[in-house]
Amino acid sequence: MFTKTLDDMLVKTLVADAVTAPSMHNAQPWHFGYARGTRTFTLSADLERAMPHADPTTRGLHLGCGAALLNLRVSASHAGHRTSTTLLPDPHAPALLAAVRLDDPHERTDEFLAGLHPALRNRHTSRAPLSERRIPEHLRSALVEAAAREGAQLSFLTTPHLETVLDLITHAEGYNRMDEGREAEQRRWTRDTAAEPAVDDGIPDYAFGPRKRTGSAPLRDFAGRGTVPDRAAADFEVRPQLALLSTPYDTPADWLRAGQALERVLLLATLQGLAGSFATQPVEWPDLRWILRDPQSGTGNMHMILRLGYGPQGPRTPRRPVDQVLTIEP
Structure with missing residues (x-):
């Protein structure tokens, strides 16, 4: 009915x-x-x-x-x-x-x-510094369960796997900067709001967040090889809280399941006062994506690295x- x-x-x-x-x-x-x-x-x-x-x-x-x-x-x-x-x-x-x-x-x-x-x-992506306050275990468990409801696995990283993933993100960011095609592609989707007319897609410069002065938090710098005038610098988390989202298989249907799981996690996190951003750089390189797998089980097809924590929600994007x-x- x-x-x-x-x-x-x-x-x-x-x-x-x-x-x-x-x-x-x-x-x-x-x-x-x-x-x-x-x-x-x-x-x-x-x-x-x-x-x-x-x-x-x-x-x-x-x-x-x-x-x-x-x-x-x-x-x-x-x-x-x-x-x-x-x-x-x-x-x-x-x-x-x-x-x-x-x-x-x-x-x-x-x-x-x-x-x-x-x-x-x-829910907005936050590229601002987050606090060092730890996400409680009961909330981590709820986020893991949210991903599972859509057929995906969410795993919060601990050392030494965390250190490995942070290194992979740094390497991948460097590879991206050296790749002319990727750099041009990123420029296509970034917006200089002072020089361009208003548009309804892409990443506006006000959403880039500050430059990282110190800290280990993984962030994609949408300024790329360029600079943003008067862009502030900030100290980011020393101990970022990262989670990997994966599925057992790696077909287009699994990618859609992973996307649904990702959003379900993000919406629940938002309701619980968490902010978040993404670090997809190593997932975009097949060799690095393979290394992201769980070092103990060696299983799972990785789709997203999530950075979660307490801090300001990001600005609304078009x-x-x-x-x-x-x-x-x-």
Whole structure:
């Protein structure tokens, strides 16, 4: 039985919530469709927003789209609709990533999804220094469980694995700087807000965060080889709290599951007063990505390095208008 009428205004609201998701360089590589007759959303990859140098397999693109998919499910649940999700519904159309049918009477309700809704528009990537205050074990366990609900594993790092991962991030950042294609690709998605007209995608310079003066916290410097006038410097964490997100397998469906798990973790973290950012540099290099595996089990396909802790939420970054990313069909 349908719980509420799904008019076009509500459809647009659900998608507006979905696109608050993070994506690589804030490229927002997604497009939604909605079919009124079947009450079904589709999510497709916008391959014109792919990054062939940093993300040649489109794994990162799938992660961002998976995060948007989780947000859509959260928003629909908050509006009183249960959802049934099918990943990669058409093997002949690989850019069609997911179909989400609303109010499937055979689908069990996820009672936790609606509770994440208040965090949707408050979650922002924070590239500011975080405090040294440790995340309590009960909250770490809750974040691990959140990832598991979407078929992924979240593992908080301890030494010496932590030291290894920090070294890999440093090496990967250096490799990126030396790679002309990756450097140009990053410049394409960064915005000089003083010199350019306002845009609705990419990373604006006010979201770069301060330059790191001291500390071990891993951060991607979106200034790249350039400089930002009057950019402040700051002391970052000496003992950053990092977690690895992985899945047992490494197919496009697993990438979508990992993206949903990532966003579920981030929304719960936001509700619990945590801020976070990403360090994906070693994940973007196949040889380094392999070394990220758990040193004891040697298993898992790594998708994301999360930095979490207590501190300021980052600034709001632009989003494309809903009319650009949504098509409503009869």
